[in-house]
Amino acid sequence: MGRSAAVLLRLWKRQPVHDSFSGRAFSSNAFAERRAKESKGCITVQIQVPFSLHNLAEGPPVESRTGKKELLAMYMDMLTIRRMEISADMLFKSQQVRGFCHLYDGQEAVAIGLKEAISKEDAVITAYRDHGIFLAKGGTPFEVFSELTGRVTGCAAGKGGSMHLYKRENNFFGGWGIVGTTSPLGAGLALALKYCKKNNVAVAIHGDGADNQGQVYEAKNMAALWDLPLILLIENNHFGMGTAEWRASKKASYFDRVSYLPGIKADGMDVFAVKEALLFCKEHCLAGKGPIVIECDTYRYHGHSMSDPGSTYRTWDEIKQIRQARDPIQFVKQIILKEGAATEEELATIDKQVKKDVEDALSKAREAPEPKEEALFTDMYKHDKKFVVYGCDRKQATSRLA
């Protein structure tokens, strides 16, 4: 990705800057040139489900160029998410961790497609189903397990929990519990990036249920009005908790809801479709064309959260069928085997290694220290004066809140 940034920068410098808020004009060849330079391998994957387009003359390419190394990396990354979610499920079911936990298994292709398409400097903000996106943005299972078990080594120092994973140095802005909140926040991130003339985008992720929140439309309008480099990524797993999308939405189609925004719908279970679509979206934004919506048609195997068995509003058959026909990890595995990127035995070794790594991360997390009591009062205000709060012993306790 460093190479692509350098290419973009060279192209930018050749163009005149119109005013501080204008985008940079791009030659349409730059996209093709860069993609050709980047493809390291000779494996071509056909994207099977065609993209649906809205307000776009042309869409992402229908085939993706990849290589052995990238394929194996994608496989490992998705498998790590899958294993981590299964471990998290066991932790909750055995009551070793309590609270709320929203598992990502089934949706791995969206997270890893995102990872392949964007850079560390691109800002990402997502909702509460954030474990997979956190890993995609450079987080580790150790940090996730630490956060789930409330340890100091957690990515939010044990104070956030499952829904609130953050990684500042990788521009991962979290982990947000309130539905619909990521859109206006993402618009703000995008404006900051544009204002600072960074060659980066903001990706604001929300679900199909959230797309009926008012603030999402406020954000879409603002982003479009000001040509913000914002990618609105909708993880459409077809259920807002227990409500199917056709019961919640007059029109259960999210990429084309707004007449003034371009949109793409991609197969969210195909990591290459997600990757190509997001690369296209990023180019679109960085060309100064404003925000773009991408809807990923995906599926979650678990229920909404640990309190939801996930079978009262859909059938086990449906879940099983999707696992068999569209599982994102199996899809990549088949390509790996077909292209000879690895043998069954090598993949089995990878499987074992990933499982072990995740288990090690969990054991390590369990041994990490818990936050001290004083942490209850820290990080509320940035203040250098003392702010009086009541302590646990009900006496007035002065605490430095910072």
Place this chain on the structure above:
Amino acid sequence: MPFAKHLCRTLKSAFCVGHGQRALTTQAGKAKRMNLVSAINSALQIVLESDPRSYVFGEDVSFGGVFRCTTGLADMFGKHRVFNTPLCEQGIVGFGIGLAAMGNTAIAEIQFADYIYPAFDQIVNEAAKFRYRSGNQFNCGGLTIRTPYGAVGHGGHYHSQSPEAFFCHVPGIKVVIPRGPSQAKGLLLSSVRDPNPVVFFEPKWLYRQAVEDVPEDDYAIPLSRAEVVQRGTDITVVGWGAQMAILDQACSEALQAGISCELIDLQTLIPWDKETVEASVKKTGRLLISHEAPITGGFGAEIAASIVERCFLHLEAPVSRVCGLDTPFPLVFEPHYMPTKNKILEAIKASVHF
């Protein structure tokens, strides 16, 4: 884990039947063992049966709701009267106000009180002020907003909040919080039939935990009337909702230490029953208020200020507040944050020995 070790809210049905409480009787006299969920379900059923222009709506209410309070209602009364809304709290409340403005009984559910804030504008600026600014031409008195609130042991930041204080600052609406199943049914029936918009907070912790005999028929517990749950002489203890169970435990232990507490359940926060609390404080000379919401700006502050204003010369000790801490509702630190029985007991003793 901290949760299991520190949090001990064992609830016996005794908490609902305190020493001085009048047992609830109705004309029919038949009672059934119900938990809070069934009691609310029963109340909603009665409303839907007796009022053909009543509607229950909200996220996921059709299949019964995430807490099962609306189980069976869609089957009984039809999907045109018990229906799901999309995920849009502001839309839900605005829509409810409009429905009520046309003379209907609109019972809107906000899935968790933590999510009520997008609807805050509609509640504060529209529902509360409609009658006033239209010179009584219009009103949305038929609107009742039901929402689960309060700590649940593991809810964290967004499944545990107690936002009642925000709404107590708004003239034009009423805020009602029951402490148990029989109060919930009676108060909900009163709230729905009250010709003013009501925000009805249901203590989610008690949905399954609190079980008692609840009259099966239609009955009402009046709004704006505090209930003296337990008579005493040494200190007045005021609370509402799930906190009442904790206060009851603290008062029982205080009694063992020789302190006689008068325990009052406020039930309606605005407009609140000042007279009952005043009369009690004039008798005991001491007041302790306890709520889960953070202490600063919590509703306890209003009660404290009012009582000091009106009962200053009767007070033997400063008004005491044992509340949640001034932090966001924490995740792992919940046991430290909560106003627990021991904190309350210590405060009772400190007040009595002042």
